[in-house]
Amino acid sequence: MEDVSSRIVEKAIGLGCQDAIADVVTNRSYQIRFAQNEAVISNRWRESTASVFFVYEKRVLASDIKDLSRADEAVERLVKIAKGSQQNPDYAGIADGPFRYARVRPDPKVLSLDEGGKYVEAAIGGATDEGAKECAGSFWKYEDEHFLATSNGVEGHDHRASLYLSIRALLSLESSGHGIACATRLSQFNPEKAGRKAGRIAALARSPKPGKAGRYTVVFDPLIFGSLTDQTGGRLGAWTVMAGLSPFGKKIGKKVASPQLTLYEDGSGESIARKRFDAEGVPTRRNVLVNKGVLKTYLHNTSTAKKFRTKTTGNAGLVSPDPHAIFVKPGDRSRDEIFSEVKDGLWLTNTWYTRYQSYVTGDLSTIPRDGIFHIRKGDVVEAWKDIRLTDNLLHLLKNIEALGDEPEQMMWWGEVSIPNSVPYARIKDVGITKSAE
């Protein structure tokens, strides 16, 4: 496959392109979806694709070549189309290689894992032990292998494999909890723990009462805090800022969060998103995005970096820069301390459907799902339902009061699209609304 990448790049350059990238990816992932405590479908993929990026006199073209046996033909067709396209004056090239990459190899036990049923059963067993009646979710073995070549001397190989399980446990339609297990090593994969957490929250959420609107101090479980940090990291890409989709525009060097919050992006860190290089072949690295509440940088590829007069952060996608994985620096509070310091507030465990009235101001709302709890003096006094978090992203970040000392890796279908390593968090003065009577 290295040969295919190099051949595509050479062909594009031979046809007159100045820059060319080819990332040949083989996907061998495997999934079990389950519902009502049983598998509903099992999926397996065998796919090979070349993601390509060609530039002819600042005319930028991206594509996926699916038929690798006819790659030469495809390159000829694509370069012809690129030549007829328009120039992008903001285009500033791709990174100069070659680069040295960290030695990272997937766990052989993950690679050889061929059957995931026992992990699904372990998760469901954990949840039902805690009282859940109905469980649904997904088990994934992700496996893909990348062979990257660029016209600037990059050659990279990255074999990635990881395990993931997401489980929602229910006692009834309105009593539910969610748990997540992520690992790059089989020995660290603990679906039963995820199931037990989902089941415990579901049991605690039995017979919820309609919630009350107001402003509250809220304990964010890692899954919902991951949603908040996902929103934050996702809105720090330079392209996103330029498109008007971010409240962080013109805020470099300014306070955007509480001093409690230090947030970094790191594709090289331990997470199921770990990768050796970005789409230009730049080695992934740790980028401090927010340091003690102050915004330090946006995420860049070579072109956006030039526009912002800085250097690439190693976050290139084929067109726009994006985060690989987000990490929150842990705080100094135990989970018990996070809760016990709340006199009268809420504990939220999950959310979805975060939408903005204005991306520039950060005005948003999101709908908590799964366990919602009213807490007094740190103890759950009642389960709630039917509330909405209506606030502002910057206001929420600035009102972080305390962070837990044990981060957990979160990724979820709904709102945590990239892996986030996050602890419990406590945020004051959070707006809660509900449907009118």
Place this chain on the structure above:
Amino acid sequence: MEDETDLANFALDYAMKKGVSYAEARYEHQEQENFILKNGVLDALYVGQDRGVGVRVLVNGAIGFAATNLRTKSDVRAIVDDAIKVAKASRRKTKITFAHEDAIEMNWSIPEQRKLADVSVEEKIAEVQSVDRDLMALGLKIPARFFQFSDNRIVKFFANSEGSRIRSYSPRLRVFYFLTVTQDGQVEQTYRNYGWSGGWEGIAEWDLRKRVIDEAKSMQRSLVEGKKSPEGKMDLVAGPQVAGIASHESCGHPTEADRVLGREASQAGKSFIPPDGIGMRVGSEVVNVVDDPTVEHAIAYYRTDDEGVKARRRYLYKEGRVTEFLQNRETAAAMHTRSNGAARAVNYNVEAIVRMANTFVEPKDHSVDELLEDVKFGVYMKSFMEWNIDDKRYNAKYAGREAYLVENGEVKHPVRNTIIELTTPAFWSAVDAVGKDLDFEAGFCGKSDPGQALDASLGGPTIRLRNVYLR
């Protein structure tokens, strides 16, 4: 490399020899062009060709699915083996079955007055750029904007072990735009999404230039003249975009049978409507909401679904009551009924699940003026920006983008950020009149794991709600 018909037939023959009780093969070839014009600059052009085969089998009451883009018989044999292997490993206690369907043989295609394949990418870019130029000629402060254009030409061949053989061609066109307008430190943002099944003539049908310019002008007016929206109980006249999102979110999603049965519980959620909820009242007697894949030129038009079932109109709510769930063959069997042709997949490499197509409030006979004329005090909300709904599809919120105060039947000044935050029954029960100005927008509907963001239309005429709480 093999012909798609041969590959599909080979997959079925091989699967049946291996002893499966049902097999289907779905070949798909998608040709896409996509570009983003950001702040007047062509960011990048994406041109893609995607083709491959997905095989679904039923073995011992369990479903296995596998897919490949490697189109040789040995690769197809490998995915059939994969699908059977993973299905057998499922060890289900309750057996999945599929509701009966007659086998059909059919070829269908959506006509194009001017074929998308015959329109150069230069012409497509030039068309969007000219709209952008006219927008900027208004002289408004627009610090950020982008247009995303995409077209997709989809060829499918479906075959199953029951004898169905269906070939189809669907050309689709879509434009999404996002605008930011500012004035004196205030900001308004909007996005709109238009879709079309057919050829390049769709561009003219949308009248995109007028829509974009009218939208920008209304944003500016809202910034200059807009006042705080009134709070309290009052009448609401909601335009087609608002009716469309409400019909999709609080009528279409809760009537998806897979959601009702819990198959989506961990992802898109469940439904406030129970499995025995047919007949349940959720709205007033004037409320009819339908989902119809046969609306010509709507972006989710199809004649057969991705399980080979013929498409038809479905009444989700009729006279305010739940009338029908959206079904595929798996959910239909579980509910002892028949599929109504709602199975769709975003591509060959994912399973077909229960999906909406073109969902809308069925129009009646009022003009917009008639709907407004006896509103003593209320808000006319033509469009929205922020919206969301909970995972049981009961608590929804729509925040106004273009909205006006209405007094004694007269439309007055713009009001900003009007909030509708109501339960599904409260919203639909308050509807007392339905207009005739049916209009559609396109959307991407998200569901399933791996996620399938699928083409859908959302629409309706203007509707009037009495005495609802707004803020």
